[in-house]
Amino acid sequence: MWTDERVELLKKLWNDGLSASQIAVELGGITRNAVIGKVHRLGLSGRAKSPAAAVPRQRKPRAAAPMLRVARPAMRGNTALARAPSYDVDYEQEVDAVGNVVPMGQRCTLLELGEGKCRWPVGDPGTQDFFFCGGRTSEGPYCGYHSRIAYQPVDRRRDKRLART
Numbered sequence: 001m002w003t004d005e006r007v008e009l010l011k012k013l014w015n016d017g018l019s020a021s022q023i024a025v026e027l028g029g030i031t032r033n034a035v036i037g038k039v040h041r042l043g044l045s046g047r048a049k050s051p052a053a054a055v056p057r058q059r060k061p062r063a064a065a066p067m068l069r070v071a072r073p074a075m076r077g078n079t080a081l082a083r084a085p086s087y088d089v090d091y092e093q094e095v096d097a098v099g100n101v102v103p104m105g106q107r108c109t110l111l112e113l114g115e116g117k118c119r120w121p122v123g124d125p126g127t128q129d130f131f132f133c134g135g136r137t138s139e140g141p142y143c144g145y146h147s148r149i150a151y152q153p154v155d156r157r158r159d160k161r162l163a164r165t
Helices: 005-015 019-028 032-043 092-099 144-150 156-162
Strands: none
Touching: 005 019, 005 032, 019 032
């Protein structure tokens, strides 16, 4: 299939800068892939470049407006074992801010919780000051005050959202 005359013609056409498809058409009876395979086997790597390929393409000018960059978090990768940021929060002030004053005698620990005691957690569970409300429950797991906080009607939540914006 590859005679000496065809190989010489292939070399000439390849050095003239024709594509593998054009060479396949010129030789006739072979495919583009056959031309590429023969070029590799012959070791023909260098070829004349067309004048259009020698000139670099013009790039589009960039917009004059500066690009807006979004700040990314400093930590990347698996953050499951990363340390959580510590916040200086005074839980007693936070409790007082919502008007929740739980009497000392009413407060209870997890082991002291039983039927009819409010299960509303107060404070950080990792500290010694953590406790549950312990007030009387009428229906559900919370006392009346904490039930109003936990189960807000839809219209109240919507009003709060609108007030924030």
